[in-house]
Amino acid sequence: MLIRLALIGCGRISRRHALAMQDLQKRGRGDFAVTALCDANEQAAIERADMLEELLGIRPALYQTHQELLAEAQVDAVDLCLPHGLHHGIAVDCMEAGLHVLCEKPLGITVKACRLMAETAARTGRLLSTAAPHRRQPGQRVAHWVFNESGLIGKPLSFFHHYRTPSSPPKVGSEAVPEHVRWRQDKLMSGGGPVLDSGFHYCDSLRYFFGDVEKVYAELRSLKTGTALPFTAAPEDTVFVTFSFKSGLVGTWAWSLAAPGEEAYNVTFYGSQGSLRDTTAGSFSIFHLFERKPDQKESARLACDDGTVYTMRQLEEMHRASLSPVEEELLYPGGATDGFSIEIWEFLEILRGNRAAPEIDGWEGMRSLAVGDAIYESGLSGEVIYVDEVLNGARSAFQDPIDAHWGL
Numbered sequence: 331m332l333i334r335l336a337l338i339g340c341g342r343i344s345r346r347h348a349l350a351m352q353d354l355q356k357r358g359r360g361d362f363a364v365t366a367l368c369d370a371n372e373q374a375a376i377e378r379a380d381m382l383e384e385l386l387g388i389r390p391a392l393y394q395t396h397q398e399l400l401a402e403a404q405v406d407a408v409d410l411c412l413p414h415g416l417h418h419g420i421a422v423d424c425m426e427a428g429l430h431v432l433c434e435k436p437l438g439i440t441v442k443a444c445r446l447m448a449e450t451a452a453r454t455g456r457l458l459s460t461a462a463p464h465r466r467q468p469g470q471r472v473a474h475w476v477f478n479e480s481g482l483i484g485k486p487l488s489f490f491h492h493y494r495t496p497s498s499p500p501k502v503g504s505e506a507v508p509e510h511v512r513w514r515q516d517k518l519m520s521g522g523g524p525v526l527d528s529g530f531h532y533c534d535s536l537r538y539f540f541g542d543v544e545k546v547y548a549e550l551r552s553l554k555t556g557t558a559l560p561f562t563a564a565p566e567d568t569v570f571v572t573f574s575f576k577s578g579l580v581g582t583w584a585w586s587l588a589a590p591g592e593e594a595y596n597v598t599f600y601g602s603q604g605s606l607r608d609t610t611a612g613s614f615s616i617f618h619l620f621e622r623k624p625d626q627k628e629s630a631r632l633a634c635d636d637g638t639v640y641t642m643r644q645l646e647e648m649h650r651a652s653l654s655p656v657e658e659e660l661l662y663p664g665g666a667t668d669g670f671s672i673e674i675w676e677f678l679e680i681l682r683g684n685r686a687a688p689e690i691d692g693w694e695g696m697r698s699l700a701v702g703d704a705i706y707e708s709g710l711s712g713e714v715i716y717v718d719e720v721l722n723g724a725r726s727a728f729q730d731p732i733d734a735h736w737g738l
């Protein structure tokens with residue numbers, strides 16, 4: 331069954347989606363076609379159409395608004411790669427028009443936006459899947475296996491994550507700010523700063539490893555001016571969070587994109603019988619746990635109490651050896667290890683009836699987002715915040731202006 335896809339939003343991440351689609355086709359998993367593209371910026375749509383035609387051999391039809399696309403294009407599903415504030419409105423319009431939706435992270439801009447999307451999926455019977463590639467990549471699959479199945483470090487107890495990555499030079503004047511940065515600096519369009527953007531991956535990965543977070547306490551600062559501005563005065567570039575999980579596990583996430591001085595990369599998870607530690611340097615490593623780039627020298631290792639040490643490569647081999655052929659195909663379809671390829675393939679397989687449900691449906695996407703919003707609610711109030719209170723709307727002061735802006 332050929333599935334016809336539309337790509338809505340042809341900016342930076344859509345390029346990775348296009349490459350992932352080519353990866354799937356090269357692996358003989360090409361039973362889909364991108365037949366329509368939509369972007370408010372005509373040039374962005376033309377560039378992506380050129381790329382997709384070259385990679386996949388079909389030139390999609392171009393639209394500048396999603397309403398035109400919904401009225402004219404013959405498609406089964408959409409892949410949304412839009413600024414965060416546009417996710418819920420366009421996803422709901424697509425589902426109401428009968429289309430299935432794969433939506434880039436974070437699922438919606440606030441908990442209310444996510445809830446609207448998940449409820450619409452349930453009411454219309456459409457598939458809604460959250461595109462979050464990191465937990466689907468080998469590093470995190472291995473870490474999940476270490477914590478939950480291998481028995482190698484016993485019961486997970488705690489984690490200490492400390493990073494300081496190089497800060498990028500400040501942009502001067504509005505002319506110098508590219509569009510993909512500009513909308514990220516507008517809270518009403520982004521929903522928050524790094525904690526909610528790439529931080530969504532981090533929160534989602536923690537939930538993947540250890541289940542739901544019960545409560546958080548967070549201190550957020552902006553250090554780039556040379557003064558420790560509080561979160562109420564400037565967006566965060568430096569964050570200190572303590573997480574308590576419903577399982578009893580506790581952990582800290584302390585990072586800065588702006589503190590002067592030495593870089594630091596230290597991700598350590600402790601279990602009752604050992605630890606799993608990653609000190610691999612990388613610009614996004616504060617958010618992307620165990621993400622090994624092909625050209626990167628990896629420094630992750632597992633140390634058991636009895637003195638045994640395993641490299642991440644050895645752990646990956648042990649994990650792969652533990653999988654049945656069916657499990658192997660589910661995790662790494664056709665040998666794919668790119669999280670974007672895997673999330674797109676999962677979506678297509680559900681549409682074909684070969685899989686039951688997405689790994690991160692609308693409700694799961696909402697729960698991962700709620701951890702990030704709990705961090706903001708704590709930073710704003712100075713209080714410990716229970717994630718369930720963010721989910722049920724009892725704590726929403728940070729999100730209220732965003733919800734009011736979007737009429738949620």
Ligand SMILES: NC(=O)c1ccc[n+]([C@@H]2O[C@H](COP(=O)([O-])OP(=O)(O)OC[C@H]3O[C@@H](n4cnc5c(N)ncnc54)[C@H](O)[C@@H]3O)[C@@H](O)[C@H]2O)c1
Pocket residue numbers: 338339340341342343344368369370371374394395396411412413414416434435436461462463509510511527
């Ligand atoms: N999975 C990942 O690792 C990852 C990485 C980066 C970004 N993302 C996510 O991907 C999404 C897009 O981010 P990006 O970096 O590609 O942003 P971007 O700014 O590069 O691209 C967004 C595109 O949407 C278009 N657009 C804006 N309004 C529109 C509208 N009303 N209708 C149609 N098109 C419209 C813009 O013209 C632009 O081309 C975000 O949700 C972001 O968080 C995910």
